Amino acid sequence: MTKTVRPIVLTLGALAVVLPLLVVVFGTFKTLPQLFDSPLSPPSSPTLDNYRRAVDEGGLAAAFVNSAIVTAGAVVLTLAVASLAAFFCARVPGRVGWIVFGVLVAGLAVPAQAAIVPQYVLFDRLGLTDSLLGLVLVDTTMTLPTAVFILGGFLRSIPEELYEAAELDGAGPLRVFRSMALPLTRPALATTGIFLFVMDWNDLLYPLLFVRSHEHRTLPLALLDFQGEFLTQYPLLFAGVVIASAPVVVVYVLLQRFFVSGLTAGAVRG
Amino acid sequence: MSSTRSARSRRAARALWWFPVPALALYLFFFAYPTVQAVQYALTDWDGYSATYDNVGLSSFTELATGDDVFRNAAANNLKLTLTVVLAQTALALLLALYLVRTTRASTLLRALFFLPTVLSSVSVAFVWRFVYDPDGGLLNSALRAVGAGSWQSVYLGNPDTAVFWLALTQVWFHVGQMMVVFIAGLQAIPRELYEAADLDGAGRWARFRYVTWPLVAPATGIVVAYTTVQSFKAFDLVLGLGGNPPGPALDLLSTRVYTTFSNNRFGYAAAQSLVFMALIALLTWVQRRAVRRAT
Numbered sequence A: 001m002t003k004t005v006r007p008i009v010l011t012l013g014a015l016a017v018v019l020p021l022l023v024v025v026f027g028t029f030k031t032l033p034q035l036f037d038s039p040l041s042p043p044s045s046p047t048l049d050n051y052r053r054a055v056d057e058g059g060l061a062a063a064f065v066n067s068a069i070v071t072a073g074a075v076v077l078t079l080a081v082a083s084l085a086a087f088f089c090a091r092v093p094g095r096v097g098w099i100v101f102g103v104l105v106a107g108l109a110v111p112a113q114a115a116i117v118p119q120y121v122l123f124d125r126l127g128l129t130d131s132l133l134g135l136v137l138v139d140t141t142m143t144l145p146t147a148v149f150i151l152g153g154f155l156r157s158i159p160e161e162l163y164e165a166a167e168l169d170g171a172g173p174l175r176v177f178r179s180m181a182l183p184l185t186r187p188a189l190a191t192t193g194i195f196l197f198v199m200d201w202n203d204l205l206y207p208l209l210f211v212r213s214h215e216h217r218t219l220p221l222a223l224l225d226f227q228g229e230f231l232t233q234y235p236l237l238f239a240g241v242v243i244a245s246a247p248v249v250v251v252y253v254l255l256q257r258f259f260v261s262g263l264t265a266g267a268v269r270g
Numbered sequence B: 001m002s003s004t005r006s007a008r009s010r011r012a013a014r015a016l017w018w019f020p021v022p023a024l025a026l027y028l029f030f031f032a033y034p035t036v037q038a039v040q041y042a043l044t045d046w047d048g049y050s051a052t053y054d055n056v057g058l059s060s061f062t063e064l065a066t067g068d069d070v071f072r073n074a075a076a077n078n079l080k081l082t083l084t085v086v087l088a089q090t091a092l093a094l095l096l097a098l099y100l101v102r103t104t105r106a107s108t109l110l111r112a113l114f115f116l117p118t119v120l121s122s123v124s125v126a127f128v129w130r131f132v133y134d135p136d137g138g139l140l141n142s143a144l145r146a147v148g149a150g151s152w153q154s155v156y157l158g159n160p161d162t163a164v165f166w167l168a169l170t171q172v173w174f175h176v177g178q179m180m181v182v183f184i185a186g187l188q189a190i191p192r193e194l195y196e197a198a199d200l201d202g203a204g205r206w207a208r209f210r211y212v213t214w215p216l217v218a219p220a221t222g223i224v225v226a227y228t229t230v231q232s233f234k235a236f237d238l239v240l241g242l243g244g245n246p247p248g249p250a251l252d253l254l255s256t257r258v259y260t261t262f263s264n265n266r267f268g269y270a271a272a273q274s275l276v277f278m279a280l281i282a283l284l285t286w287v288q289r290r291a292v293r294r295a296t
Helices: A002-027 A032-037 A049-056 A060-091 A096-109 A112-125 A132-156 A160-168 A173-184 A186-202 A205-210 A219-229 A234-254 A256-268 B002-016 B021-042 B059-067 B069-100 B105-119 B122-133 B139-146 B163-188 B192-200 B205-216 B218-233 B237-243 B254-263 B267-295
Strands: none
Touching: A002 A234, A002 B069, A002 B105, A002 B122, A002 B139, A032 A234, A049 A060, A049 A234, A060 A096, A060 A132, A060 A173, A060 A186, A060 A219, A060 A234, A060 B021, A096 A132, A096 B021, A112 A132, A112 A205, A112 B021, A112 B254, A112 B267, A132 A186, A132 A205, A132 B021, A160 A173, A173 A186, A173 B002, A186 A234, A186 A256, A205 A219, A205 B254, A219 A234, A219 B122, A219 B237, A234 A256, A234 B105, A234 B122, A256 B105, A256 B163, B021 B267, B059 B267, B069 B105, B069 B163, B069 B218, B069 B254, B069 B267, B105 B163, B122 B139, B122 B163, B122 B237, B163 B218, B163 B237, B192 B205, B205 B218, B218 B267, B237 B254, B254 B267
């Protein structure tokens, strides 16, 4: 029986993923009546009008740049501070390493929503709510526990003798970190980096809480605003979806291995 | 010579103590401290901008427990959503993993395909499914009409009794591939000899699953159930994208309730709600860990 059930389940599953996405991509080149008329057919007279309007009227160009800045800033900053902290936890003698590790990783158990009200007040007092720097800082903070968790596990798995050999050669911690630990940690850094990239690029909560002005919106927030402006203008919504998703999907296709390990490491942490 | 060397190494060792400082500073100042402050806020009626506020003690919590029907409605929706997603997503992810565990070219391609939605943003997924569910020209209803099943058409999210289950379906579509990957890793860790032994005992397909696969994949099942529970319990962006901001009562969840209360400038009350929300997540995780430990 499995012989016949398996292909049926897999085909239906594949169609369930492919069809909606195909409708979206085709739909970006159609007018609304064309989309409603034949959602599945390729566009007969393709138009770029939806992309143009999504960028011009929806403000997606500015939002794209903001998302790129916030994501790049947060990913680099998180990797830097998390790998330094994880290195400390792996190298410091005695129990201190485990305590610091425990404190940083404890954040995994606390959902972001627990702190949003005081966080808003704190960032507002510092003048960091309606700013890209504020988003970089809050994204970095909120993804730190996962990053320390993945990198810490990896750095601990490097054999003690390698560290000792480097230290006997008279290398200080910064040298050991830079010229030995970091190169060996490259796969874990890539995995963590991908995880952070997806989290930061797609984050809606903090831009929604913090950003007030149009010019500081990131992509998910600008996209959410489409709801009000273009309620059922699906081809326009779809153009927005494609613009917002393109970078992640391109990187996914190129670096699939790291994506699967990155997002799974993010899941298995609990 | 040796004394300068040890002095240098001591100085070098001290440098190591600076390494965790940036991470700890960010973490303690921007996350730990606000989390503790939330408790303080929850005991006041602060509106977010006034210079003064009153200490109201635990009255926010008693109101939440007894008088707040809107909050209770959101909690009920959360429970329905999480139960549905956990059952459906875990079962489907395991099924897909069983079908795709052997590495062939076709299964590698299908794994990549099922994983794809996970990398999209929630708002994007919400917009895709808005069209799928559109009652007039949407994908589901036009498909039903096309195959002559027009009487099965529905308004989906427009029906308050079932809206939350359609939300659950979208959530499963979104994340089932991620959980499939966890199951595949779990399945691949099962030693082949156990299946060979089962074959020697003449075990059928079902017996192999019941006595080898199911007990040995249990650690992966535990991870999947725990992660899916928390992930679906915290669903936020997806609801705002599908149900609007703020969502109507049929799609209101605890996360969106906290946000709406905050947007309405009831900071003290929102802090109380967020703490209850956090406590519920902790409770769920704890109950689940116990259940998983007992089962394995």
